[in-house]
Amino acid sequence: EKIKTYVEDMKLHGYNMLQIYVSAVMKGMTRVGEFNEQALDLFDYFFDLCAKNGIYVDLILMPRRSGFFTYKELPWGNPPHPFGDNEPNVSFGIYFDKKFRDNWEMGVVKLLNHKNKYNGRLWKEDPVILLYGADNEQEFAFNFKNIVPRDQKVVIGPYREFLKNRYKTIDAYNAKWKTKFASFDEIPCFDVKNKNEDVNEFLYQKSVELLKWEKSVLAKTGAKGYLCETMNFVKSMTYHFIRREMDFVSMHIYHDHPLGNIQGRGGYNRQMSAINTGNQFFRTLAGARHFNKPFICSEYDQPFWNRYRYERSFMIGAYAALNSIDGLTVWAEPVKRILFSNTRKEPWHSSTLSPFRQSTDPLGDASQLLTYFMYIRGDVQPAKNFIRITADRTSVFATDPLAAPAPEQTVLSLLTGYWQESVDAPKQIRPAAKNEVVIPSLGGGKMRIEGFFTEAVGATRNISETIAELKKKGVLTQDNRSNGENIFESSTKELYMDMEKFFMSVNTPRLQGICGLAGATAKLSDFEVVSHDVEGNLTLAAVDGMAPIRSAKRLLLVRLTNALNTDMAFTDKDMTQLESLGTIPSLLRNSKFTVRIRNANAAGLKLYPLSLEGIPTGKSIAPVSVKGDIATFTVDTARDGNTVYFEIR
Numbered sequence: 001e002k003i004k005t006y007v008e009d010m011k012l013h014g015y016n017m018l019q020i021y022v023s024a025v026m027k028g029m030t031r032v033g034e035f036n037e038q039a040l041d042l043f044d045y046f047f048d049l050c051a052k053n054g055i056y057v058d059l060i061l062m063p064r065r066s067g068f069f070t071y072k073e074l075p076w077g078n079p080p081h082p083f084g085d086n087e088p089n090v091s092f093g094i095y096f097d098k099k100f101r102d103n104w105e106m107g108v109v110k111l112l113n114h115k116n117k118y119n120g121r122l123w124k125e126d127p128v129i130l131l132y133g134a135d136n137e138q139e140f141a142f143n144f145k146n147i148v149p150r151d152q153k154v155v156i157g158p159y160r161e162f163l164k165n166r167y168k169t170i171d172a173y174n175a176k177w178k179t180k181f182a183s184f185d186e187i188p189c190f191d192v193k194n195k196n197e198d199v200n201e202f203l204y205q206k207s208v209e210l211l212k213w214e215k216s217v218l219a220k221t222g223a224k225g226y227l228c229e230t231m232n233f234v235k236s237m238t239y240h241f242i243r244r245e246m247d248f249v250s251m252h253i254y255h256d257h258p259l260g261n262i263q264g265r266g267g268y269n270r271q272m273s274a275i276n277t278g279n280q281f282f283r284t285l286a287g288a289r290h291f292n293k294p295f296i297c298s299e300y301d302q303p304f305w306n307r308y309r310y311e312r313s314f315m316i317g318a319y320a321a322l323n324s325i326d327g328l329t330v331w332a333e334p335v336k337r338i339l340f341s342n343t344r345k346e347p348w349h350s351s352t353l354s355p356f357r358q359s360t361d362p363l364g365d366a367s368q369l370l371t372y373f374m375y376i377r378g379d380v381q382p383a384k385n386f387i388r389i390t391a392d393r394t395s396v397f398a399t400d401p402l403a404a405p406a407p408e409q410t411v412l413s414l415l416t417g418y419w420q421e422s423v424d425a426p427k428q429i430r431p432a433a434k435n436e437v438v439i440p441s442l443g444g445g446k447m448r449i450e451g452f453f454t455e456a457v458g459a460t461r462n463i464s465e466t467i468a469e470l471k472k473k474g475v476l477t478q479d480n481r482s483n484g485e486n487i488f489e490s491s492t493k494e495l496y497m498d499m500e501k502f503f504m505s506v507n508t509p510r511l512q513g514i515c516g517l518a519g520a521t522a523k524l525s526d527f528e529v530v531s532h533d534v535e536g537n538l539t540l541a542a543v544d545g546m547a548p549i550r551s552a553k554r555l556l557l558v559r560l561t562n563a564l565n566t567d568m569a570f571t572d573k574d575m576t577q578l579e580s581l582g583t584i585p586s587l588l589r590n591s592k593f594t595v596r597i598r599n600a601n602a603a604g605l606k607l608y609p610l611s612l613e614g615i616p617t618g619k620s621i622a623p624v625s626v627k628g629d630i631a632t633f634t635v636d637t638a639r640d641g642n643t644v645y646f647e648i649r
Helices: 002-012 037-052 100-110 140-142 149-167 170-177 197-222 237-245 278-286 309-322 362-376 393-399 407-414 462-472
Strands: 019-022 056-060 129-133 251-254 296-303 388-390 417-425 436-439 445-452 453-457 487-488 495-498 503-507 510-515 527-532 536-542 555-560 563-564 578-580 583-588 592-598 607-610 625-627 630-634 647-649
Touching: 002 037, 002 592, 019 129, 019 278, 037 056, 100 197, 140 197, 149 170, 197 237, 197 393, 197 536, 237 393, 237 417, 237 536, 278 296, 296 309, 309 362, 309 495, 309 503, 309 510, 309 536, 362 536, 362 555, 388 393, 388 407, 407 417, 407 462, 417 583, 510 527, 527 536, 536 592, 555 592, 607 630
Parallel strands: 019 056, 056 129, 251 296, 388 417, 388 436
Antiparallel strands: 445 453, 487 495, 495 503, 503 510, 510 536, 527 592, 536 555, 555 647, 563 583, 592 630, 607 647, 625 630
């Protein structure tokens, strides 16, 4: 019943794809090659329900980093982390060792040949399983911490063999690196945090070979879905070349990912505004996009307790629509029914606000709704032109393959469509299409890797000359307000960002709104924010079919400020370092605002505060004035009801 309710809730909320791991099939197993029959039955039931409700599945085929080997379970079924020295790390070993590849292939083939008892389909033939992940964030092994002794034993042999083939003699190696090794067998394991050109080439070759092998296993098995959800963590130029082997490309992206003990004392968040950084949030995603290849963002968030997370839907939803990104999946739990309780010890069973749990955060749920309007309903129109950045492997690997795409180029994704073509040699670059501008890659962007996330960083140099050139080519109109430094307006004129003012507006016929600091104002086509006394997001959306705001009979006003837990405590006034996560109930920040709405029915409009579930509270607010087709409303949520939703009709 819980699975049925969950799938129905997913459909009700408008979701049409979800990501799930096969981990449960390993619960309680003590022999390699056996699967938990109850878990298989639940998966069968779940997949069948998803098919009946129009929901696709992105299936991660690696149970955990221990693969399909048995493991010592924690009370809730997962293996401990980090692994012990005697436990297999398949996520690492699968790059180099047949033993680990055999384990993964055995488990995957057995699972995909399993017949669903509810619909009679083999998993490999079930159209509901659209995407496969060989292993989530598979490149993590070489881009975070140095390699532990257990894993060094796995990689050192293949690495030395690579060096022998590359240099032929140890003298040639010593001459290159000014070393004095007597043989290749003396060369130690490489340092993940100080990769040289040998290591870069070694990992490139091994990664490409692994992807080809994983695809071959799926093809040999007869799987109908596409390999996608793997090597989706690092945004460097190296991985842009590696991901050419993918059917689909997916990527994970976060702004201000919290670090440390995010459930309690010591956890910290930098409290950075995504707008103020020039939306590196979306630009890091855009920089990983491949020319003419399906591209989805399979994890994203501007997580709790970032005080600017009211920006999230504008940063990702609006710009994903502008760039025609193929799919968005927020991380995580946008739909979940929870018993409100402080007594559950496991954080995922608690209803307390915590990072990556959209379902308990009123800002998370409302951000998803705004993203739906802009991205799925199509309120933000896609760009008509694309910038194609071109890079060839010879040039990139001769300079800095670990660099991220240049910020001076990714910023163009705030103006129009953006993707990158990565080829082996310049002669392979395809001619520009009618709606394209082709620009050689500058490379050289900086990338930050910390904790469990990566992001592009660094200031963007003034690109006013590039903007002038785009105006000459007709990509931007002459009156486009972008100045190339802190103000960026999309080619569609619907998206406008001022980094220095922490301000962004979305101005479309069916949705209009702003993100801004306390006191920010804006006059959009049919919606004006006259005043708002705290930082936040005020957005008006028409909810009358596809009617625009100006003529719609029903409107929805969304107000996002901030929400924290009761007794949540920090070590500093800026709320960067956590002292205590606090308890329920969550507390939504009040605010006072005045807005003006242009609508054909202005004379009869009233504003109705809704609960967080969208249910009328019984209150109604009349406009303070009506002049022609413009109604003005003033709301004090401390007096009129503290919520994020207001219906206007």
